[in-house]
Amino acid sequence: MRHLFLLLALASVAVCPPAAAQAEVRVAFDLRGETGMRAAGVADRATGRPVTADDPVRIASISKLVVALGVMRMVEAEQLDLDRDVSEVLGWQVRNPAFPDVPVTLRQLLSHRSGLIDPEEYRVPLGDRLADMVARSQLWDAGHRPGAYFRYANIGFPVIASVMEKASGERFDRLMQRLVLAPLKLDACFNWSTCSDAKIARHVVLYRATGEVALDDLRGKRPDCPAIVKAGCDLAGYRLGENGALFSPQGGLRASMRDLAVIGRMLLQGGGSFLSRKSIAELERVAWRFDGTNGDTSNGFYCRYGLAVTTLPTARDGCSDDLFGDRRTRVGHAGEAYGLRSGLWIDRAKETGVAFFATATPGDSKGVTAFSREEERLAREK
Numbered sequence: 001m002r003h004l005f006l007l008l009a010l011a012s013v014a015v016c017p018p019a020a021a022q023a024e025v026r027v028a029f030d031l032r033g034e035t036g037m038r039a040a041g042v043a044d045r046a047t048g049r050p051v052t053a054d055d056p057v058r059i060a061s062i063s064k065l066v067v068a069l070g071v072m073r074m075v076e077a078e079q080l081d082l083d084r085d086v087s088e089v090l091g092w093q094v095r096n097p098a099f100p101d102v103p104v105t106l107r108q109l110l111s112h113r114s115g116l117i118d119p120e121e122y123r124v125p126l127g128d129r130l131a132d133m134v135a136r137s138q139l140w141d142a143g144h145r146p147g148a149y150f151r152y153a154n155i156g157f158p159v160i161a162s163v164m165e166k167a168s169g170e171r172f173d174r175l176m177q178r179l180v181l182a183p184l185k186l187d188a189c190f191n192w193s194t195c196s197d198a199k200i201a202r203h204v205v206l207y208r209a210t211g212e213v214a215l216d217d218l219r220g221k222r223p224d225c226p227a228i229v230k231a232g233c234d235l236a237g238y239r240l241g242e243n244g245a246l247f248s249p250q251g252g253l254r255a256s257m258r259d260l261a262v263i264g265r266m267l268l269q270g271g272g273s274f275l276s277r278k279s280i281a282e283l284e285r286v287a288w289r290f291d292g293t294n295g296d297t298s299n300g301f302y303c304r305y306g307l308a309v310t311t312l313p314t315a316r317d318g319c320s321d322d323l324f325g326d327r328r329t330r331v332g333h334a335g336e337a338y339g340l341r342s343g344l345w346i347d348r349a350k351e352t353g354v355a356f357f358a359t360a361t362p363g364d365s366k367g368v369t370a371f372s373r374e375e376e377r378l379a380r381e382k
Contacts, residue, residue: 060335068308150295161244
């Protein structure tokens with residue numbers, strides 16, 4: 001009997017999240033629908049509300065993949081060209097001062113090969129101009145021409161959002177609602193802008209590993225302002241294309257894991273009625289592969305990258321990206337911010353996928369790969 005109790009205790013440790021985690025959700029899926037779901041912990045510690053697979057959370061950099069879906073919808077509508085100089089669309093210059101004659105394109109921005117380098121603070125509040133930030137020489141890699149070197153840069157996505165605004169004549173948050181979220185029937189939103197009140201009431205508060213609130217302590221109500229602001233929230237005078245950072249395209253999508261599973265199934269289906277197979281293939285096609293010298297892998301985390309799509313794993317020195325531990329190819333994206341780790345990954349060969357997140361994760365959490373312990377555990381869970 002004592003051995004039975006020990007086995008039960010060990011089993012509970014294997015299934016339950018660590019004590020530090022406030023919430024974690026995992027949804028597995030295939031072409032037909034969900035194949036498994038687990039939710040544990042609380043979405044809001046103040047109320048004790050249990051987290052569910054329908055609760056929206058700031059999914060961090062998986063947002064980039066969703067933005068890329070919007071870009072490809074505009075490419076299919078012939079509103080955007082992946083290889084056109086973005087300066088021509090914006091009406092202001094996006095140029096590496098060390099290579100003033102080399103154009104910067106959407107393809108380079110989406111694949112983090114534009115030469116942009118993240119500043120310490122890449123949020124640009126209402127009233128400031130993204131052009132002024134991008135004009136700073138310290139934001140550019142002087143040693144590599146655009147297209148030649150991979151360096152993950154969040155700041156590239158506000159530029160992409162500005163291009164989308166100028167080409168469409170529509171504000172980024174509303175454009176993404178029309179182009180991506182509504183067609184996929186998702187009650188999701190950038191910076192809580194277009195979500196329903198009912199969805200917002202289910203929000204997940206982001207906590208740090210130490211326990212304090214990191215973000216989104218909404219108390220069940222829509223925030224006063226969905227944009228990044230210093231003071232006030234008068235968006236009436238905002239000029240399209242001036243500041244694509246306002247709605248956090250690099251990481252500000254709020255979506256549930258069931259929402260992400262819908263996106264995952266669409267990718268598995270080759271785009272379905274949402275995008276053409278050609279566009280999906282363009283997103284996933286590897287635009288950059290680490291060869292030992294042609295990019296910054298973030299300690300082996302990034303080794304193959306398409307248009308806002310990561311391919312795992314990569315068998316070469318310097319790469320430590322076998323998140324699932326089985327050497328099988330997956331495509332998708334990871335997210336990390338405000339104590340959250342998240343992932344959306346599909347296995348095309350098996351026609352399966354998984355979406356997950358965990359909050360309150362330590363910033364220095366390290367698994368056996370370049371990913372965190374939490375990501376490895378959630379990815380590999382059966």
